[in-house]
Amino acid sequence: MSVPTPGPSGTSTVDAAPKASANRWLVLAVVALAQLTVVLDGTIVNIALPQAQAELGMSDGDRSWVVTLYALTFGALLLLGGRIADFWGRKRSFLIGMGGFALASALGGIATTGGMLLVARGFQGAFAALLAPAALAILSVTFPGGRDRVRAFAVYGTIAGGGAAVGLLLGGVLTEYFSWHWCLLVNVPIAVVAIAVGIPLLRESRADGSTRYDVPGAVLVSLGLASVVYGFSRAEAGWIRADTLGFLALGVVLLGLFVLVESRSAHPLLPLRIITHRARAGAYLSSVAVGAALLGALLYLTLHFQIVLGMSPLMSGLASLPMTAAIIVSAGIVSRLLPTVGPRILMTAGPLIAAAGLLVLSRITVGGSYALEVLPAQILLGIGLALVFVPLQNVALLGIAPRDAGVASAAVTATQQIGGSIGTAVFTALYTVGAGSMAGAAGGLQPLVDGYSVVFLAAAIALALASPISWVLINVPRDEFTTSDEAVHLG
Template identity: 50%
Template sequence: MSHVPTLVKDVATPPSRPEQAPRQRPDEASRHRWWVLGIIGIAQLMVVLDGTIVNIALPSAQQDLGFSDGNRQWVITAYALAFGSLLLLGGRIADLFGRKATFLVGLVGFAGASALGGAATSFAMLVTARAGQGVFGALLAPAALALLTTTFTDPRERAKAFTVYGAIAGAGGAIGLLLGGILTEYLNWRWTLYVNLLFAVIAFAGGKALLRRTARDKSATLDIPGTILVSAGLFCLVYGFANAETYDWDSPATWGLLTVGAVLLAAFTRWQTKAAHPLLPLRVLLDRNRGASYLSVLISGAGLFGVFLFLTYYMQQSLDYTPVKTGLAFLPMVAGLMITNALATTVLVPRIGPKPVVPLGMGLTAAGMAWMTTLDLTSGYASHLMPPLIIVGLGLGLVMAPAMSLAISGVAAEDAGVASATVNTMQQVGGSIGTALLTTLSAGAATDFLAGKNPQDPVIAAQAALESYSTAYWWSAGFFLAGLVISALLYRRGVPAQDENAAPVVHM
């Protein structure tokens, strides 16, 4: 399920003296601003779709290219890891080289990587293409958000624009599930990647014609050491978890990489305290509510991304659902998420604060995941599968909306961009680690179940698959229980105070 991005941006400093020229009215600043919103919306939809559209197509891609169950995680993880680990850098590049140029380069690169993935003749080629999508998506997403902010300078119009942008991002996950099913079932799994070419061509043509060139920020400096440290550290962590399936936990290929990853991330944290232009200023992380929110988003990503993968395989391989039926089956969960998303941001958190709300959401999601462990080969949709999906959706809405809002609430204007990028990074990195870890644990459960049995027996093979899925659901429930404890301990009591000098937050 794709995330609903954090919507923060107002980094421009308002005129401080009356004699300075007044700000242009929106119609003077950008006569085509609503067309620009459409262009940015198309680009954002393309990026968000790729968080879910390939999930539905993955069983077909695996059968076509012949890769193993252990390797299938990398089709998801390669995108999420590249996207998440480079988002902070992407925002800095947009400042340094100009937002329009970065936006257009991101579109071209994303389209090229999508074409490569659609034409993939091997597993390695597909994973390389997915990583390329993540790299260029990390350029595209921050530039799009920044362009939206600079295009809409009137506060009321900006609020409307961000509402539309947020609706596109929020619906993108559901659209991806349905579109992925339709394209896979009626065309081919490759079209879940080729479809990005259509989005990219439209957005590029419109962006080239209508977007204004923005001045380069000559004071912006790339934190190259910080980027190398955090990217390498995250890669080692994810790869270490993934290696546990092949080499076991006591192998240097597993614990060695995990150790190196931890050391590199510690070095990154140390470097951020000394760097003149840090990639992630640590002051952004140190507020209690903000820190609790980042951890909540990280845990939710870890629990959710992997479960989407396993539920997709369960529906298509254990229950013989078609790709379209699989996409439709997820919609009640999306509906539940949207209901509690709106309830949490407009009613609950403004009245009682996040401390009761987020832990409640974590607990509901954990209960839904635990309920899924009862699914078997004879489970019906309405009686067995839909109820826990709805519970998970209701719980996630109580977690994600408040956490993403509070993760950037109260930051100084100059930190608004990095705070926004960080919350998206947390979700993508959590998804990468969770997918790798859950895949390893589920594969180990299937192997243990098959010990001494005939794996060629269809009934035994089907039961082994159920055992692997159940293990993933239990561990995911454990993640959310840990999130319940952490969020209950860290969030402050009461309604968060509003800082008039902080960067404004536009709620969806």
């Protein structure tokens, strides 16, 4: 009969192992809660904007800044936030980021002026830039390899893909039955739960070796990402504008200088090996394409629900749920397929299936029914996105040394943020062209539907581009996902 041996603290190793395993899944729950908060805030506020604008007396320009400021600070500070998490500690960064996000949300929730709401949104983005990479880094360190890592990232990918639609539903419920204030205040109890559970549960981890900050790199990448995000946000008002072209050009130059500085720095903010590795580069490029298509499609699908189909904010949110349900169901299947077939086939097929769903949406009509024209498309879109998101998170962080977990996680989130900014700007311009071309020939809702159709077609093309990228670049063997839970290093 075997006798349990005492562990370092006097506890039995037989008892400690199941406890440690159970704790890992609790860590996943806390990280998932934080990720859901960040993803929700990208869409939940959109539902509340008309009511908030009317109550606070905001102009249309100020209203757009409510969305832009969050994206701007979030996108600009992500890489710096990731490196702070690596050096300062991921648990500490997670808790401070979660607490700061809650305080900023509370400030926005009690806002009595437009300026107060804008300040709150800026702080939300800044704390999200610390929270998001810390959360993903904690997940990466907690699940270093094996099938459990695949399952954990399946949950994370499901939230990344379906959280935006959940935000639309929750925003509709809160706006219709309470007030727009609760679309921000709802973050506070979520944060309280995450912090209360996270303090005793999460284990601190940080980078070993030198922890010197790359100040020139941090300044260049923050200003560069901010310029790119802001430039694309201004493109909604027109591409051939001095501010649009100027900020986009400035962003490209600054990011180019950032790459030059990183290649020569002894302590780079973002070691270039992270993004130049073939498979990881493929995951990052796919993330940009999927982020652009997803956010663009969701925005205009919501407009179609409310304006053309006449749905209330609540019904609009409910109508978005089939896509989320398809993602959740498919993610469980994909997590079991990944160790068997590998990521390449899944990430090649996924964009094509999702693009097929968008092609179905591009054929919507003014008098068409939700069940026939929208529901099948949402199911296809959800299945395709699950095929992409589950392996994408795994591949993007596979082989990353624990020292670089935070900044590598930030790079994944940054690609999604940049993709969303590109998609929103490009699709808004295409919608304007599509709707304007029919404005004189048809009245009523037809020009709007024509504009939405153009957007869905363009989003389908953007998604389809991720398929050949994955086939060519995602060369990770399937046995990388069947190894024991030890860190795998690809270099």
